[in-house]
Amino acid sequence: MTTRTPPLATTITGSLPRPHWFTENLRGRPFLTAMGSDLSYCEQYSDAVATLIADQSRAGLDIVSDGEMRFDIDIGGRSWFGYLFDRMTGLGDADVRAGGAEWTARAGTRRRTDTPGDILHEVMQSRMPPLVTGPVGPGQLQYDAIWKTAQRCTHKPVKLGSCSAQMIDKLAVNRFYKDRRESVMALSESTTLPIFNGMSRSRRILRRSISRYAGCAERPRCGATLAGAIRWRSALSRATHTNPHYLTSIVSTLTS
Secondary structure: OOOOOOOOOOOOOOOOOOOOOOOOOOOOHHHHHHHOOOHHHHHHHHHHHHHHHHHHHHHOOOOOOOOOOOOOOOOOOHHHHHHHOOOEEEEEEEEOOOOOOOOOOOOOOOOHOOOOOOOOHHHHHHHEEEEEEEEEOOOOOOHHHHHHHHOOOOOOOOOOOOOOHHHHHHOOOOOOOHHHHHHHHHHHHHHHHHHEEEEEEEEHHHHHHHHHHHHOOOHHHHOOHHHHHHHHHHHHEEEEEEEEHHHHHHHHHHHO
């Protein structure tokens, strides 16, 4: 249903299929290193992201995604975890261990992880979790650069997906933190820090603009009710149409 001030925005969840002509991979390199020194990767990645964003825009989505094109072509979707494992600090060598008990059998007694040809079997075959050997840090995640690359392709807000701290902790082998809570909190801070560092200045600009249009400087004041949420979204729309550069903080604002 279409309304003048819709309170809910449309978007997608998960990765999008890679274009068949996107054959390059990061191969463990930092994103900015590949974009700045590898012409083939830079061209293919940029074209793929622009193409997927254009598809989503034509479909009428309000918030678009980069399709998670930073992930390599690999086995069993390893890049969902591997992108972080290969770039974060505080992680040591990979540790081979048994796993898969968390996935129960669909029928009978045979688990999916023990069934050749099942994607979960491939996941477990390529599962080599790292050891947590020291304080974890963002290292070369460079989420802010990845997001900015996508945001340049559209005036619509772009969201960026990532593996959660809970899942990273579930796969990694902790040899440093005293308990799971401490590990999850440290991983959470490390994975969100690159985003908030890259967007903090833009967020201040956006909030000043919204304050000017809606008379509220902070989201909790005007977003506590449905009417307030609609007023927030309306102010956000006016601010971003006035200056497209304000869009550089929409993701952090909507998810804060």
